[in-house]
Amino acid sequence: MKQLTDLKLKVWRQAGPEVDGYFESHTVDKVSDEASFLEMLDQLNERLIGEGKEAVVFDHDCREGICGTCSLMINGQAHGPQRATTTCQLHMRTFKSGDEIVIEPWRAAAFPIIKDLMVDRSSFDRIVEAGGFITAPTGGAPDANLILVPKPVADAAMDSAACIGCGACVAACPNGAASLFTGAKISHLNVLPQGQSERYKRAEAMVHAMDDQFGSCTNHGECSAACPKEISLDVIALMNSDFRKSKSKNRKALSRG
Amino acid sequence: MAQTITRPSGSREPVTGTALSPRKKRSFLADLYSTAVGKKYVMAISGIALMGFVLFHMIGNLKMYFGAYELNHYAEFLKELLYPLAPKGAVLWILRGGLLAMLVLHLHAAWSLTVMNRHARPVKYQSPRDYEVANFASRTMRYSGMIVLSFLIWHLLDLTFGVVNTVGADGTFVREEVYQNVVRSLGRWPIAAFYILANLLLGIHLRHGAWSIFQSLGWNNPRFNAWRWAFATGFAAVVVVGNVSFPIAVLLGIVKV
Numbered sequence: 279m280k281q282l283t284d285l286k287l288k289v290w291r292q293a294g295p296e297v298d299g300y301f302e303s304h305t306v307d308k309v310s311d312e313a314s315f316l317e318m319l320d321q322l323n324e325r326l327i328g329e330g331k332e333a334v335v336f337d338h339d340c341r342e343g344i345c346g347t348c349s350l351m352i353n354g355q356a357h358g359p360q361r362a363t364t365t366c367q368l369h370m371r372t373f374k375s376g377d378e379i380v381i382e383p384w385r386a387a388a389f390p391i392i393k394d395l396m397v398d399r400s401s402f403d404r405i406v407e408a409g410g411f412i413t414a415p416t417g418g419a420p421d422a423n424l425i426l427v428p429k430p431v432a433d434a435a436m437d438s439a440a441c442i443g444c445g446a447c448v449a450a451c452p453n454g455a456a457s458l459f460t461g462a463k464i465s466h467l468n469v470l471p472q473g474q475s476e477r478y479k480r481a482e483a484m485v486h487a488m489d490d491q492f493g494s495c496t497n498h499g500e501c502s503a504a505c506p507k508e509i510s511l512d513v514i515a516l517m518n519s520d521f522r523k524s525k526s527k528n529r530k531a532l533s534r535g
Numbered sequence: 536m537a538q539t540i541t542r543p544s545g546s547r548e549p550v551t552g553t554a555l556s557p558r559k560k561r562s563f564l565a566d567l568y569s570t571a572v573g574k575k576y577v578m579a580i581s582g583i584a585l586m587g588f589v590l591f592h593m594i595g596n597l598k599m600y601f602g603a604y605e606l607n608h609y610a611e612f613l614k615e616l617l618y619p620l621a622p623k624g625a626v627l628w629i630l631r632g633g634l635l636a637m638l639v640l641h642l643h644a645a646w647s648l649t650v651m652n653r654h655a656r657p658v659k660y661q662s663p664r665d666y667e668v669a670n671f672a673s674r675t676m677r678y679s680g681m682i683v684l685s686f687l688i689w690h691l692l693d694l695t696f697g698v699v700n701t702v703g704a705d706g707t708f709v710r711e712e713v714y715q716n717v718v719r720s721l722g723r724w725p726i727a728a729f730y731i732l733a734n735l736l737l738g739i740h741l742r743h744g745a746w747s748i749f750q751s752l753g754w755n756n757p758r759f760n761a762w763r764w765a766f767a768t769g770f771a772a773v774v775v776v777g778n779v780s781f782p783i784a785v786l787l788g789i790v791k792v
Contacts, residue, residue, distance in 0.1 A: 354665035454655030493655030519753025
């Protein structure tokens with residue numbers, strides 16, 4: 279185990295949504311290279327609390343890379359420099375002693391800052407509420423394999439369902455677009471047989487919910503590169519194609535009622 | 536069971552009915568264009584039309600390597616497209632009208648998407664971004680596009696209206712003398728340099744645009760995904776090499792009066 283020394287942190291501090299924020303400089307001495315990035319921040323916060331100062335507020339929960347709660351723009355990259363890694367799984371061995379580390383919150387109109395590095399991502403919930411579900415009858419669990427799903431389709435749905443909704447795609451996008459998130463949420467249901475009955479309704483409603491709050495896709499690919507779950511840009515193409523079809527198919531469906 | 540729910544605009548409630556009523560009673564195209572995804576469709580389709588134009592414009596100009604008669608005769612032929620089935624010039628004017636409409640749509644969609652993207656992130660990142668995959672082409676689309684647009688205006692003033700061209704031996708600009716006008720215009724090295732620069736930027740614009748078409752239109756399939764970049768690069772290279780060869784050929788005296 280090695281120790282990192284003299285890390286120069288520039289941390290964004292903002293007391294609330296309506297006030298101006300600023301960068302605050304801190305030096306962190308002696309951090310294990312096996313510590314996660316959040317554990318390094320914990321160490322800073324313990325010191326700040328000990329000194330009677332206010333701790334830096336940041337989001338975190340499972341700390342094992344599966345819940346999508348942690349965020350942070352680290353040195354201009356969402357979730358830091360390591361690919362396919364959430365901030366909680368980013369280890370300090372990625373950095374060197376004496377490094378300057380700049381930490382900012384996600385920035386988007388749809389992600390207002392609550393405090394310091396914590397942002398409100400409930401705009402993602404609005405998108406999922408608009409159609410990111412299937413209407414299934416409740417009751418006893420159906421038999422396994424009652425509905426057959428081809429293996430490649432199951433894999434594709436699983437790849438999309440890996441999205442943890444952390445918001446790194448929006449944070450990394452130069453346009454503040456949520457196309458990768460919405461595409462993933464649409465794809466993981468729209469490719470499966472269980473998702474077919476509401477397929478086009480879902481695509482239409484979710485894209486409209488996304489449009490109300492986020493920017494537009496210009497195919498940079500930054501979202502996919504920043505995504506800790508490596509969601510592919512393919513989901514955006516599926517969303518675009520299903521959205522176009524929804525405009526005619528939903529009308530046809532309604533005209534029969 | 537044919538229950539439809541009407542959602543008031545701007546409502547954030549979850550959707551729970553069995554079918555969504557259409558958001559607003561608008562025609563299919565207007566409804567599609569009101570969304571960011573729809574505007575990307577317009578960007579892609581107008582982009583395809585404009586790509587077709589630049590390709591055939593370049594191929595037509597290759598006639599200058601066969602001499603003055605060939606190029607001037609080709610210009611005359613364009614006016615007589617489908618003659619005598621259609622009156623002289625009719626088809627050409629239909630094509631011109633279509634191209635102008637496509638250009639206007641391309642510009643309007645780009646403008647409104649840019650406005651939308653600016654609104655999606657009103658507060659920029661306060662520290663420098665470290666882009667992972669967004670390349671020079673994708674991040675400069677609007678600038679390369681604007682320079683190409685200004686070049687297009689100059690190009691029309693130069694070789695169509697003759698306002699900024701040098702006049703011929705008889706002291707007047709004769710539009711039909713295409714070959715002579717090209718040689719006189721591109722013989723001035725600052726103009727030739729501007730043509731070369733504008734066409735290199737056009738190539739950069741085309742490379743990102745031609746790839747983006749597939750994503751925006753939802754043309755995504757593992758069978759041909761690997762070819763999308765090859766197509767975009769190849770198309771941009773063919774257009775740029777052809778177009779840049781003309782000013783160079785004039786400056787080197789290969790194409791001369």
